Amino acid sequence: MKRLLHTAEDSLLAVALAVMAILPLAEIVARAAFGIGIPGSIPIVQHLTMWVAFLGAAVAAREQKLLALATGQLMPEGKTRDWASVFATAVSGAVSAALAFACWELVKLEKEWGSTFAEDWKVWVALLVLPASFTAVALRQVWNAGPSVVHRLVALVGPLFGFWLARKLTLDEFFLEDVPLWPMWASLALATVLGGPIFAAIGGAALLLFATAEFPTPPVAVPVETYRMAVSPHLPALPMFTLAGFLLGEGGAPKRLLHVFHALFGWMPGGTAVVCACLCAFLTVFTGGSGVTILVAGGILFTALQADGYKEQFSLGLLTASGSLGLLLPPALPLILYGIVAEQPIDKLFIGGILPGLLLIGLIAAWGVWQGVSGKVKRTPFSASAARSALWDAKFELFLPVFVLLVFFGGYASLMELAAVTALYAFCLQTFIHRDVTGRDLLRVFRECGVLIGGVLLIFGVSMGLTSYLVDAQVPMRLVAWATEYIESPIVFLLCLNIFLLGVGCVMDIFSATVVVVPLIVPLGVAFGIDPVHLGIIFIANLELGYLTPPVGLNLFLASYRFDKPLLQIYRAALPMLLILGVGVLLITYVPWLTTFLVGLGDAG
Numbered sequence: 001m002k003r004l005l006h007t008a009e010d011s012l013l014a015v016a017l018a019v020m021a022i023l024p025l026a027e028i029v030a031r032a033a034f035g036i037g038i039p040g041s042i043p044i045v046q047h048l049t050m051w052v053a054f055l056g057a058a059v060a061a062r063e064q065k066l067l068a069l070a071t072g073q074l075m076p077e078g079k080t081r082d083w084a085s086v087f088a089t090a091v092s093g094a095v096s097a098a099l100a101f102a103c104w105e106l107v108k109l110e111k112e113w114g115s116t117f118a119e120d121w122k123v124w125v126a127l128l129v130l131p132a133s134f135t136a137v138a139l140r141q142v143w144n145a146g147p148s149v150v151h152r153l154v155a156l157v158g159p160l161f162g163f164w165l166a167r168k169l170t171l172d173e174f175f176l177e178d179v180p181l182w183p184m185w186a187s188l189a190l191a192t193v194l195g196g197p198i199f200a201a202i203g204g205a206a207l208l209l210f211a212t213a214e215f216p217t218p219p220v221a222v223p224v225e226t227y228r229m230a231v232s233p234h235l236p237a238l239p240m241f242t243l244a245g246f247l248l249g250e251g252g253a254p255k256r257l258l259h260v261f262h263a264l265f266g267w268m269p270g271g272t273a274v275v276c277a278c279l280c281a282f283l284t285v286f287t288g289g290s291g292v293t294i295l296v297a298g299g300i301l302f303t304a305l306q307a308d309g310y311k312e313q314f315s316l317g318l319l320t321a322s323g324s325l326g327l328l329l330p331p332a333l334p335l336i337l338y339g340i341v342a343e344q345p346i347d348k349l350f351i352g353g354i355l356p357g358l359l360l361i362g363l364i365a366a367w368g369v370w371q372g373v374s375g376k377v378k379r380t381p382f383s384a385s386a387a388r389s390a391l392w393d394a395k396f397e398l399f400l401p402v403f404v405l406l407v408f409f410g411g412y413a414s415l416m417e418l419a420a421v422t423a424l425y426a427f428c429l430q431t432f433i434h435r436d437v438t439g440r441d442l443l444r445v446f447r448e449c450g451v452l453i454g455g456v457l458l459i460f461g462v463s464m465g466l467t468s469y470l471v472d473a474q475v476p477m478r479l480v481a482w483a484t485e486y487i488e489s490p491i492v493f494l495l496c497l498n499i500f501l502l503g504v505g506c507v508m509d510i511f512s513a514t515v516v517v518v519p520l521i522v523p524l525g526v527a528f529g530i531d532p533v534h535l536g537i538i539f540i541a542n543l544e545l546g547y548l549t550p551p552v553g554l555n556l557f558l559a560s561y562r563f564d565k566p567l568l569q570i571y572r573a574a575l576p577m578l579l580i581l582g583v584g585v586l587l588i589t590y591v592p593w594l595t596t597f598l599v600g601l602g603d604a605g
Contacts, residue, residue, distance in 0.1 A: 237415045316570060494589050
């Protein structure tokens, strides 16, 4: 019975993801054939994005893949770690239950208002996925709280308390007026440090801040912002680009591309290292997350580096760093998210990220060449026939980024339609041409894609609530006033920004940081005359560097898991790469030409 329910849940997620990819394709065909689109297709896709996000979040909770700091893994296994997990689960379960209640209140309000989308489709029906998913997340966290029934019963106290508190705050907005809040804040902070999900920390903070504001707001304020985010016109591009990346990663694309780059660069000193940097960047552009690249291609590339005689420490550091190299290249998801949150043209962010992205790849590749010159590593003589054969085998994969750029910048499709076409391209390539992905693999690929999207957009959704509070409290305006009073030079401001963002990237994933931090720094950038596109590239480059920053940079944990090496060894291995990329980030920050040159050419054209 349990397996049947899981299969049904996975199937519903896959169907929602497939339909949201098919509708934009049908829209393109209808527009070309009949001169008109499909009525209501765009809002339907936007609401399906919400379903994919929250169904994916529920599945992520089931498989214990909700994004967290992973600091809880630093604790040795045993009773202490078990009870620490129970505490973190109880707190995150309390937040999940409170959000489930708040979402149910939003459903009731929408039912009273009778709002519709896409002709006569009721908004409240679409919103049912929110309370259902948060309830599932809460219960599944309890179920996974510990090894025994006692652990689960103790953890269950959290969701029960969260539900009660949310109901109490809805009935009495001033309930917390005379209640000491430090235990709640301390619990949120401790639970996060112990490995609690990031969404719970952000969502819990948003709920508490709204409830204790000068004019208290009931918990429903958070899901209102979550819904507003979910139906953003550009957001559907994220799941579809991610699906394309998963399809490429699941098939033989990494091996074919490895052969291409090896045939082209293997003759160089450090050629295999250059290959790894290029291939990781290519995959990260479409998977949208450095973690996916490390997990999917890390094993293949580590084996290739070892076979060519590279030292283990260098190989570990190279792959740990290269996992996030493609985040500045179009159509990487962080660029799209930044454009949505900062309300900047996404096409300009795509163009502006090209040279900075290539700079970071070039720096890592140059370090690889130096290692090849100074060490005894294997080099492959260049063979024109081998290069032609490898290029022919991987011609469709190599054409994909060219195709994406031509379609988007040629104005032939919107971002959402482009993402759907890219997903179709990857699907046809892997299932019909190369036949690397069979029908039995598809459900798993769709589920894994949904889990990643669910984990990211769950954070994104609750972060919108926190951002809304910060804006209402005029925090950005106060930051601008403080910064302009005490910081006079734009150069000093950028240095402070670098340090601040490095810390943010160390403790937050790039997606939640985008929603929470970007609304704070954009007004500061305006105040100091920083080009808004340049500010966006600075932001993403710093967060990319944060993935490598000890002690809790995400890439460090993923590399430790993927290569089965102690964290301290990964720290040491990644340190040279951290310093090299740090130089690159400083160049990106203080040489704005790297960002603005191609943007200026595009504007002139």
